Each structure stands twice: as structure tokens, then as C-alpha cells.
Amino acid sequence: MTQPLRLVHASDFHLERPLYGLAEIPDHLRELLVEAPYHAAEQVFETALAEDVDAVVLAGDVLDVDRAGPPAIVLLLDQFARLGERDIPIYWAGGSVDGPDTWPRSVSLPKNVHVFPVGRVESLDLTRAGTTVARVQGTSCRDDGSVDAKGFHRDAHGLFTIGVAHGTSDSAGHEGDRVHYMALGGRHQQQTVDTEPGIAHYCGTPQGRGPSEPGPHGCTVVTVDDTRIAKTKFVATDTVRWIDQSMEVTATTKQEQLHDRMVERLEKLQAQHPGIDLLVRW
Numbered sequence: 001m002t003q004p005l006r007l008v009h010a011s012d013f014h015l016e017r018p019l020y021g022l023a024e025i026p027d028h029l030r031e032l033l034v035e036a037p038y039h040a041a042e043q044v045f046e047t048a049l050a051e052d053v054d055a056v057v058l059a060g061d062v063l064d065v066d067r068a069g070p071p072a073i074v075l076l077l078d079q080f081a082r083l084g085e086r087d088i089p090i091y092w093a094g095g096s097v098d099g100p101d102t103w104p105r106s107v108s109l110p111k112n113v114h115v116f117p118v119g120r121v122e123s124l125d126l127t128r129a130g131t132t133v134a135r136v137q138g139t140s141c142r143d144d145g146s147v148d149a150k151g152f153h154r155d156a157h158g159l160f161t162i163g164v165a166h167g168t169s170d171s172a173g174h175e176g177d178r179v180h181y182m183a184l185g186g187r188h189q190q191q192t193v194d195t196e197p198g199i200a201h202y203c204g205t206p207q208g209r210g211p212s213e214p215g216p217h218g219c220t221v222v223t224v225d226d227t228r229i230a231k232t233k234f235v236a237t238d239t240v241r242w243i244d245q246s247m248e249v250t251a252t253t254k255q256e257q258l259h260d261r262m263v264e265r266l267e268k269l270q271a272q273h274p275g276i277d278l279l280v281r282w
Contacts, residue, residue, distance in 0.1 A: 011185025060095020121151025
């Protein structure tokens, strides 16, 4: 490769799920909580354009079409088209809610979107300026949510091989043994589960949904050098972020003192998370 191979790995958009976890939602937060997953998804594709990637790999659970409805479909089509204008292919492995058969037959996906089949691993060439620079292999999971990883294998001619799936049937610690980089979905927290001989990585969801998913969420930018060494970089895409905080008080702590300490802590949090709306659980 004359220049490093670059990918955006994303999954678990769940455009059908708004944020949850508040006993009552103030009127001024309703639109924010409903729109947050959409804004996060847009930022994933914005990252792909900004990073000038060779491809985007989607590892499942992008949306439940029936629950998300037309707005989510329109958003995806618009973002797919933006990448298509830059000749950036999208490789989509269906998860538990977005199998290939769930996409409306009346709505055609752009030509730059490749959806992997169910029950078998399909292998595709990733090209740059007419030259094949990598092999992308993927499969959509079955109706029961299972994925058979047996069909994944490194290219026989030495091309960097990317696997895409919503989870894997391989045992823990061996998820990355079959390919150079295994792009996995199905977990909402980012996690690298295997590093040798290949990397297996869960990119997490672009937007945390509730107090059980605290901290930054986003997508992963993967850069591959000439020696076929892959490096991952986290890019935050969330617009609303759950934060857990604790504070010790004693019997002599006055209400005014507690208030002042909480305000001071909130000011520090805002400085640490600029431009993000924080939902803080104490």
C-alpha cells in the first residue's frame, strides 16, 4: 500500500432507541434525548469523511426498521449517499435487529453499500484507484442471533483481511485468530478482546442510552501500515453522556456546603467534557 489503509468501524447505532433512565423527562430535554442517537450516527459518517477512510464497516444492530420508522431510514440513506459521493464503500453485517431481510424492499440501498448474507461468510475486494488493497469478509447473524465464524480466513495471497460480524462463535481470546482485524458488534462498551495473532475489537455504540452505559461512546478509526499492523483510535460521537459521580458527606455537612461542592464538581466535569450535555448520577 502506498498509503495506510484506513477504516471506520461502527455498530449498535440502535436508531430505534431513545435515551432512558430518568424518572421524569423535563420538556426542554425531550428533543435532546430523542435526537441523540441520530446525531451520534451522523458523527460516525462525519468521522469517516474527515479521516478520509477507505471504507466503513458496520457490525450490526444499526436499526430496527419497524420501530425506527422512515426518519431513521432517510438519515441512513442521506449519510450513505454522502460517502458514495467520495467513493467510500460501506460493508454492513446484520445483527439481531437488522438482518438483510428487514430492510424495506421498496427502498434501494446505494451501490456503495454491501450487505453481507446470513449463514455464510462472503469475501469482497476493497480497492483503491483500481488496486485491491484489502479483503473484507462478513456475515449477518442468524435469526437466533448466532454467528458461525468458521468461514473467516486470512487471504492466501497476503492481503490484509478484515472480518465483520455481530459477535463471533470463537472462544474467548481467539476471536481475532482467523483474520487480521475482526470488527465486532453487539456490545455497547468499546473493548478489544484479542490482540494476537489478529485484533478482535468491539467498537461499542455511538451513543450511550442510559445510566448503565456511562462515559464516552463513539466509533473506532483503524489504521493499517505496510507491515499489516493495525492500530485503533477511539473517536467520540455522543452528544449526551451519562456520568457517575460520588461524594462523601458527614453528619456535620450543611446543605449549602454540599450544594457548593456539587456545583464545583459539575464545573470541572463540563471542562472535561466540552460541548457534551451531561446527565450526572450521584
